[in-house]
Amino acid sequence: MYKKIIWLAALYTAVSATSFLARAADSVQPDAAYQMPLATEALLTDIVSVQQQRLVVVxxxxxxxFSDDATSWTQAQVPVQSNLTSVFFIDKNRGWAVGHDATILMTEDAGATWHIQYFAPEKDKPLFDIYFSDAQHGVAVGAYGMFLRTNDGGKNWQPHFHAELLSDEDREYLDELKDTDPDSYQSESEALLPHFNRLFADGNVLYIVGEAGFVAKSSDKGASWQRLDAFYNGSLFDLIRTPQMSLLAAGLRGHAFLSNDQGDSWQQIALSETATLNSAFADPSGAVYLVGNAGSLLISRDGAADFTDYSRADGKAIVNGLVWREQLILVTEAGIKSINLSELK
Structure with a gap:
């Protein structure tokens, strides 16, 4: 188990480490984010389409x-300067964002202003993703197995330790500590689980992917989990369902895998890129996209069986993206990039 917090480990090699320094643990009161005229050219980490009417990036x-046309962008009023890693909307007005300092923010006006629901810099752990199954029930996950749950729309967030997500060896170790050294049990239980990098909701099933090939799924909205057999020993950073109904996982050093049996078995996809893949997504036409470090941009139009390389010459890390009104909108280490789909035929 690594002994320091990481987020998209290989992305640290592409972006100055100072961009990711968390707020000191003894700083309790957050400062509001500065309004920066060049914010669209800074490191951006996630993007969502809010009911096809608005784009929001963090x-x-x-x-x-946020933007309603993918051309002009407005910086929202945000009460923290923590680095943010993921954003999710449940409807056209209500959304959440998470990030470093164990930060959870909420908006009720389509992303224009945000308020703090959870902020715990003393934990010295970032949150990496958040998902709500409805307006009341949500989960947020992050480094070292950090797992928070709310049943009241985020008014209260409660930490949960899911021992079923431990490896057999670590579970036996903790069981022994629980009886012999309760203090060590508490500290070790907060460090043994892998980093949880991404959540993926697939109908009624919720998946987590993370460090060291970790994959787990839940059929009860995250109340309990089944850890799947490992098929890769490197970190996984995203998981999606392709339009052809396969599961696609992507991660370190250009590794990507397909499963046609709900995650019971996986087959590696042969790719031309070896850079870390940060995200995967699909568009309404059925195309599947893989984006990653060193400008990696791979597109498949045959159900992720084969990918064509459209990597960008500037070599800037691409963290995520989506298709919006005949444009591919990417969030990168150098800000927002737009590409007309006609250029990618």
Whole structure:
């Protein structure tokens, strides 16, 4: 188990480490994010389409931007300067963002202003993803198995330790500590689980992927989990369902895998890129996209069997993206990039 917090480990090699420094643990009161005229050119980490009407992106130093045309962007009012890692909307007005300092933010006005629901810099752990099954029930996950749950729309967030997600060896170790050294049991239980990098909701099933090939799924909205057999010993950073109904996992050093049996078995996809893949997504036409470090951009139009390389010459890390009104919108270490789909035929 690594002994320091990481987020998208290989992305640290592409972006200055100072961009990811968390707020000191003894700083209790957060400072509001600065309004920066060049925020659209800074490191951005996630993007969502809010009911096809608005785009919302998040990034470093508490930057949140929104746009209704993918051309002009407005910086939101945000009460923290923590680096943000993921954003999720449940409807056209209500959304959440998570990030470093164990930060959870909420908006009720389509991303224009945000308020703090959870902020715990003393934990010295980032949150990496968040998902709500409805307006009341949500989960947030992050480094070292950090897992938070709410049943009241985020008014209260409670930490949960899911021992069923431990490896057999670690579970036996903790069981022994619980009886012999309760203090060590508490500290070790907060460090033994892998980093949880991404959540993926597939109908009624919720998946987590993470460090060291970790994959787990839940059939009860995250109340209990089944850890799947490992098929890769490197970190996984995303999981999606392709339009052809396969599961696609992507991660370190250009590794990507397909499963046609709900995750029971996986087959590696042969790719031309060896850079870390940060995200995967699909568009309404059935195309599947893989994006990653060193400008990696791979597109498949045959159900992820084969990918064509459209990697960008600037070599900037691409963290995530989506298709919006005949444009591919990417969030990168150098801000927002737009590509007309006609250029990718």
């Amino acid at each position: 990034g470093e130093r508490g930057h949140i931007l």
